[in-house]
Amino acid sequence: AQKVTQAQTEISVVEKEDVTLDCVYETRDTTYYLFWYKQPPSGELVFLIRRNSFDEQNEISGRYSWNFQKSTSSFNFTITASQVVDSAVYFCALSDGGSTGANSKLTFGKGITLSVRP
Amino acid sequence: DSGVTQTPKHLITATGQRVTLRCSPRSGDLSVYWYQQSLDQGLQFLIQYYNGEERAKGNILERFSAQQFPDLHSELNLSSLELGDSALYFCASSLGTLSNQPQHFGDGTRLSIL
Numbered sequence: 001a002q003k004v005t006q007a008q009t010e011i012s013v014v015e016k017e018d019v020t021l022d023c024v025y026e027t028r029d030t031t032y033y034l035f036w037y038k039q040p041p042s043g044e045l046v047f048l049i050r051r052n053s054f055d056e057q058n059e060i061s062g063r064y065s066w067n068f069q070k071s072t073s074s075f076n077f078t079i080t081a082s083q084v085v086d087s088a089v090y091f092c093a094l095s096d097g098g099s100t101g102a103n104s105k106l107t108f109g110k111g112i113t114l115s116v117r118p
Numbered sequence: 119d120s121g122v123t124q125t126p127k128h129l130i131t132a133t134g135q136r137v138t139l140r141c142s143p144r145s146g147d148l149s150v151y152w153y154q155q156s157l158d159q160g161l162q163f164l165i166q167y168y169n170g171e172e173r174a175k176g177n178i179l180e181r182f183s184a185q186q187f188p189d190l191h192s193e194l195n196l197s198s199l200e201l202g203d204s205a206l207y208f209c210a211s212s213l214g215t216l217s218n219q220p221q222h223f224g225d226g227t228r229l230s231i232l
Binding site for chain 2: 031032033035037042043044045046047050052091095096104105106107108109110111
């Protein structure tokens, strides 16, 4: 069965600090997809990034970057020069429907509450 | 704005009652998913529909049921409500059924059982 572990529960940083959110996953499938979602205080869930299991190229998008390592089953997310507006709960999620996509449900971690202080 | 619309935003009711939550997916999306977010269980998948048919089931109680209509909107029915059903219920939609397609979430319906 699939599992997502976000060992950090709460992180507090001062504005402009860099912060990395950790995610470790478990799955038996060889093809799977990893996602990060953000839940700001207003409550909605916002899709941030998707990564597939056969592409370990890391990516940078503005102040966000992602580090995917299959060898350690980790998919970490870094915010550079954090801002107060980044304060939210961040969820890592896994979908392991494989090549058929027959099981596209998301399995979420417990979430990490990030507080960015001015 | 994700394009997924959920109504109502808030619902307060009593134990034993029945409620219906409604979801309109993004234009063009055929799959609808329901998730429950509670303090103790976190975000849990309940059920998925694709083009009107049930596709996958998760940890959905027998007291709960859902359907997707020909216009692709979906409803989640919760009956014989218990205090433990208090939670935030999210609807999400995606283009199809493939695992690589991101799910876009609505703002959720906050259900409070008194």
